[in-house]
Amino acid sequence: MVLPIDNPVKSFWIEGADSHLRNHRSTPDLPDVVDVVIVGSGYTGATMAYWLDKFSAEGSTPSMVILEARDICGGATGRNGGQLRPHYYSRYPLWASRFGSDGALKVIKHEAAHLAAFKALLEAEGLAEEVSFKLGETFDAAMSEEAWARLKGAYEDMKKDIGEKGDIIKDCRLIEDPNEAERFTQMKGCIAAVVHPSGQVWPYKFVHALLQLLLKTGQVNLQANTPALSVSQQDADGLITVDTPRGKIKAKTVIHATNRWASHLLPEFGNLIYAGRGTLAAIKAPQGFLKNTGAQHWDSIINNYHLQLPPPHNTIIVGGAKPLTVHDPKQYVNNDREDEQFRGVPDFYAGWPKRDVVGWTGRDPAELERSVEEGGVWSGVYSTSIDSFPFVGPVPKNKGHFVAAGFAGHGMPRILGSTAHLAPLVLADLGVKSNTPSTATIFPPLPEPFQATEERIQRLQSVDALAKFQKEIDEGLVSSKKPFAGPAPQILLD
Known part of the structure; x- marks a missing residue:
């Protein structure tokens, strides 16, 4: 049971x-x-x-x-993270290898249709403001050359296959100048980015x-x-x-x-169908501080993602924390323990705005919207499919x-x-x-x-699901040894 x-x-x-x-x-x-x-x-x-x-x-x-x-x-x-964020391009090479270009595009278009469908449903029911719904742009911020090779490669593969006038690819754009990328994403050290439509909601x-x-x-x-x-x-x-x-x-x-x-x-x-476990935090922030939802990528595993709620809430929701948790992948692979916090994540999230966000004007360390015990930092189980x-x-x-x-x-x-x-x-x-x-x-x-x-x-x-779990753990540990992951924090070594 x-x-x-x-x-x-x-x-x-x-x-x-x-x-x-x-x-x-x-x-x-x-x-x-x-x-x-x-x-x-x-x-x-x-x-x-x-x-x-x-x-x-x-x-x-x-x-x-x-x-x-x-x-x-x-x-x-x-x-969850509250992002209504279709995979516009990033999974295209993988899906095209499995289902062909047309099959991959069918999945992408089904996901992308959710933006218009949410807007239509919430407007019809008069709920958009109540549920903090917002459409806009999101970005994948490349924080390393390895990440940029993967992100740009996915975009270029799709563009090559479907052409520049495809109704999906035309909604994506590259920012290849590091100064412009850092300015747009507001992520310190971002070297380039891919931008596409997205949405957010209080789920x-x-x-x-x-x-x-x-x-x-x-x-x-x-x-x-x-x-x-x-x-x-x-x-x-x-x-x-x-x-x-x-x-x-x-x-x-x-x-x-x-x-x-x-x-x-x-x-x-x-x-x-089996479990995965994620972690997030809610951080107090100045109104309108983050302009877009987005994700930071160092490689295919190490990432963070975030959004900011519209007024009157203004809260930043940040999740992932993979630069920390990747040192102990068993915390998130096939793990149901949503009665536990990930070790070290409150401190990780408290330091994230000052460490990673350009021009942070809030408190340092960041102030949570609620105490950790009352929901300021949490974990949750999502499903992973074989x-x-x-x-x-x-x-x-x-x-x-x-x-x-x-x-x-x-x-x-x-x-x-x-x-x-x-x-x-x-x-x-x-x-x-x-x-x-x-x-x-x-x-x-x-x-x-x-x-x-x-x-x-x-x-x-x-x-073999057990082999799949072990592969995910092994890949996480490989990533944990890359320079941008840093050494394992002492709290994960105890």
Whole structure:
């Protein structure tokens, strides 16, 4: 049995939002029978319920129960970096080698479509300001020649294959002058950068805002602190039994929106989806100090990433800390311990603005928005997929079960389009007529690498996950010996 740890460290996103839905239960008791049970109340579960409501023909929205093992949206969505940051170019060489140029572009365009889709959805619902949504530019800052060779090489490979007029490549640009690059990125020592469109959002507030809308429909029952312990196959009446500590629910359909924890109820995903752990901090900053979201890269492993929230918050969210954590990769590879801080990270983040940001005018060491214990620095578990792509679709050989999980630490520009793809499939299975809402038409078809086909699931069972973990650890240790990583801090040697 794989369930999330019940006492995770506190996160700024969650504590700062102070949502009244945090431990919400729509009813004292669970309903006996519903059309749909959604397991998981994060970004995937909330948008799944949202699209089921929006796709349903008028008056035909199915009844839904959303079950959450802990507090509402207390998992990866309440602990991530807040960047809505598509991979516009950086993964192109890898994806083109696996799927060809056209296949790689399909994945990139699906991710890029999330920028327009978020804007359309949040404007339609009047939520953009409430969830600190902002579109703009982001950068990959090369902090070493090794990083620049990789970043520029990826850009040039894509440009060579699709031409300068491609609707993706034209949105990317290079800054090759070191002075201009440092000025634009505001990162000390940046030698060059690649810039492309991106967005940012308060992810926890986004999910809670959607859930608040859904609760008003009367078709959604939200149940915090109610883990699904087991699920059955469909019985002779076409119903699935979901067992919880508070009783059983029968449903026509179960949607597994549990990301890293999918294998808890679907054992066939035990070798396919596993844990990774990240770390972030929330730092007080002058209003508008950082102009763009971005990431620092020293090599393919050592990085930091950051954004600044718009007023009235102005908080800088900084994550990664790989110059520190790379010295002990077991802290983040196949690690579920979100009840622990990474060793040494509070001091690392406190020194980051003065050490890395041009013209820092805040305090040194930096002042956290909250104490470490109250969410100023946190860790969180994300999912890692055995082939780096999510699993979206009907669960093979398991009628009535659907999955959207394994978003590989990159869910923000993947999930909304994935659940928009899944919603009409679920409604068709329920026999409910669907109409595609205009916001969902923004997305191109679901990329083939995302699809949870029987062939893909079976093929990946033979991959040696333990060998993959060891390779990640070994690669991290190689990076830790490079000059820009510096010596291992004493706190990691104790």
